[in-house]
Amino acid sequence: MTDTLALTIDGQIWTGWTDIEITGAIDRMAWEFKVGITETDPDGEIRQAFGPQAAVQVHAGEDLLVTGFLDACEPSYDDGSHGIALRGRSATGDLVDCSVLAEPSQWRNIAIDALARVLCKPFGIAVRLEGDAGPPIRQFQIEEGETVHAAIERACRWRGLLPTAGPDGALVLTTGGAGGATGDVLDPTASPPRIKAASGQYDVTGRFSTYVGKGQGTLEDGWNVKAVAHPRARVVDPEITRYRPLLLVGEELSDNITLTDRLSWEARVRAGRSRTATVTVQGWRDAFGKLWRPNTTVHLVDDWLAIDLDLLITAVAFRRSDDGGTVTELTLAHPDAWIPEPGSETVPATQAIGWHNP
Structure with a gap:
């Protein structure tokens, strides 16, 4: 069964999109989407209906994916057809773009979620804490010209939290792997085949002795x-x-x-993060009928990539087109890439996920 993608724009539901890309990741504060439709005999109403800044919700079937705003509307035509493309993001996209103008700009002994609420309040964005806030931050100073995203992300690093976007448009402060296990197993030898493409990388340039x-x-x-x-x-x-x-x-x-x-x-x-894999699978849902989501785990068994391990889904990209069909690209990483809490003074050897160490 193929999910119907619906955009609710200023209260009106629009379907029939033929070119779709929706992306989300645990290291991004906003989900992004781009949808398009091309028609040989278009209804002029469709061009008039959309404009940047319109409120929007994106559903895949019955599941809410994004609550936010349209960023751009791109009408086009040629000698055979007319088309329109829409781009937008979660409401938290404004936090990514905009600077902090809070007064005061310095706080002492403030909880991480309280700080986030102060910074998000002017935008009307709610904050949910889905993890341990840890002790209050002794002192936090906004850097001149700093964006809201940069300030919150900087504070979250000290508390092992990840600032992400919820489907309802709220800012969610969570921890790596908090979404739990999907229970799914991806295996290129399975029948019927689900994996359409896969690649792996072991890159130590970001590691230090x-x-x-x-x-x-x-x-x-x-x-x-x-x-x-x-x-x-x-x-x-x-x-x-x-x-x-x-x-x-x-x-x-x-x-x-x-x-x-x-x-x-x-x-x-x-x-x-030095060990990653990218897997493209058929459809938008796992073996149990749930949409693939960042911050959940999936077991990957792949002899060519030398992997047999539970991996964390760090990013998803839902795509649909006439040429590529309906697929999901999963970006996977070793679970240590997003551990919420630090370890001991000597880093324990990480569980191998292939690409034997030199």
Whole structure:
């Protein structure tokens, strides 16, 4: 069964789209969509009906995918047909584009979700916390000209949270893998075949042998003055055998423990993101009839890619066209790529997902 894609634009439902691409990812604050239709004898009403800034909801069958706004309307024609294409994003797309004009622009001892609500309030965007907020941020300062997205993402990095868009247009602060397991298994030898194309990559250019952190703490009762004045931490990645150091400067007032945790998180995430796979499957739904979603896991068994492991879906792209049919492109990563909490001072060896280490 092929899902009908429907756009509800300013309260009116539109279907019949022939060219469709809808993308979402756990490292993007907004879903994006582009749809189009080409007709030889078009109804002039369709061109008049759409305009940038219109409120829109995107449904695949009964499932809500996007709540947001149209960004662009692109009418076109040639000697044989007329067409129109629409582009838009989740409501959180405004957070990606716009600068922070909040007053005051500095906060002390504020919870991460409270900070996000302050920054999102002028846009009328709700915030949902789907994870542990952790301790309050001791001090947070907006950088001049900084976008709302950049500010929230910077704060979330210190609490192991991911700022993403919910289908209802809300900003969701979540953790890697929070969507749970799909229970599906992708295997190119399965019958009938579901995988149309696949590729893998093992790239260590973003990994380092040693991570050194420096920060600036604050003096509190019972704290060592020397440690507070010059907090410093060091974490190693034992899989990188060449000398490749990276210095990171603390982004908020921190102590040695926080710096160590931050460095360990950085090293493990980089190790996880060095191993990725891209798989294109038939249709928009998994074996159980659910739409593929970012931040869920799927088991991939592929001898050519040397993978037999549960992988995290970091991005999805739903596509439909006359030439390519109805497919979903899944971007997969090792689960360590999005761990919500840091590990210990020495990075544990990550579970192998193929591409044997040199």
